[in-house]
Amino acid sequence: MGLLVGRGSQREVGLLGLERGMMHMIIHGDRSRWLHGSNGACIRTDPYPARALRLVLLGAPGAGKGTQAALIAERYGTCPLSTGDVFREAKRGPVATLDGAMKQAVELMAQGRLVPDETVVDLVRERGHCLLCNYGFILDGFPRTAWQAEALEDLLLERGRRLDAVLNYTLPRDIVIRRLSGRRTCADCKATYHLEDKPPAAPGKCDRCGGSLFQRSDDHPDAIAVRLQAYEESTAPLIAYYEDRQMLHNISADGAPSDVFARSRALLDSLADFAFA
Numbered sequence: 001m002g003l004l005v006g007r008g009s010q011r012e013v014g015l016l017g018l019e020r021g022m023m024h025m026i027i028h029g030d031r032s033r034w035l036h037g038s039n040g041a042c043i044r045t046d047p048y049p050a051r052a053l054r055l056v057l058l059g060a061p062g063a064g065k066g067t068q069a070a071l072i073a074e075r076y077g078t079c080p081l082s083t084g085d086v087f088r089e090a091k092r093g094p095v096a097t098l099d100g101a102m103k104q105a106v107e108l109m110a111q112g113r114l115v116p117d118e119t120v121v122d123l124v125r126e127r128g129h130c131l132l133c134n135y136g137f138i139l140d141g142f143p144r145t146a147w148q149a150e151a152l153e154d155l156l157l158e159r160g161r162r163l164d165a166v167l168n169y170t171l172p173r174d175i176v177i178r179r180l181s182g183r184r185t186c187a188d189c190k191a192t193y194h195l196e197d198k199p200p201a202a203p204g205k206c207d208r209c210g211g212s213l214f215q216r217s218d219d220h221p222d223a224i225a226v227r228l229q230a231y232e233e234s235t236a237p238l239i240a241y242y243e244d245r246q247m248l249h250n251i252s253a254d255g256a257p258s259d260v261f262a263r264s265r266a267l268l269d270s271l272a273d274f275a276f277a
């Protein structure tokens with residue numbers, strides 16, 4: 001199944017009609033090579049975009065990077081690639097089916113250890129063809145440290161590519177905590193809700209599939225504080241790294257996803273030589 005890629009007003013209709021189910025399809029329908037490594041086969045059939053955008057998204061947990069990645073992908077025909085999704089996908093299957101850096105990463109995570117930079121970079125290198133893809137890419141969750149950013153620059157240089165921009169979604173800490181602590185996720189279809197901003201019609205039940213809603217363990221207040229601290233410590237040098245290279249664009253992540261996307265779009269449409277008719 002291809003992405004929804006229309007031009008002009010068709011794209012507008014697609015965007016305005018974008019519902020969570022559709023986002024799910026966009027994110028999960030076409031990234032087999034990214035999720036499964038070189039053994040996966042991409043099934044995208046839609047035409048390549050006129051200009052392949054190559055982006056990195058930064059932002060604290062809860063800033064809405066995944067949602068923005070899906071919206072950017074839908075409008076610009078680009079492919080959203082999240083390392084977190086690769087890890088979640090790998091954890092779903094038996095370790096025996098994994099190999100290379102992915103196997104090493106899953107074994108480390110099973111021991112409760114962090115995945116080291118070298119392993120994450122090897123994992124991306126094993127999926128290096130996704131960096132060459134004519135649909136372009138939106139990296140979400142990688143790079144996470146300045147060391148990973150340097151390695152990404154090398155991986156791209158080796159392939160004659162460079163990033164177009166790094167979008168840093170900023171959100172005050174108290175809003176991040178409010179967003180994450182109110183988040184509830186469907187155990188079956190993974191749709192997300194918010195207790196105050198987007199409550200389900202029936203408490204504890206998913207509107208889409210009737211599944212039970214739960215609070216992710218990493219969305220509990222103690223875990224949120226740890227995640228935010230880790231994010232701030234590891235990404236401060238990363239932000240400086242891209243600032244030095246004049247690639248960093250700060251975008252306020254406050255407000256509804258469509259408002260944040262309007263800001264993202266204003267920036268992307270203004271990128272030099274990006275002619276979007």
Ligand code: AMP
Nearest residue numbers: 083084085087115120140141142143144
């Ligand atoms: P995320 O969905 O981006 O929050 O990622 C989920 C988890 O996967 C993280 O908490 C990390 O354990 C791991 N992970 C994802 N991306 C990276 C990365 N670039 N470097 C190290 N660990 C990562």
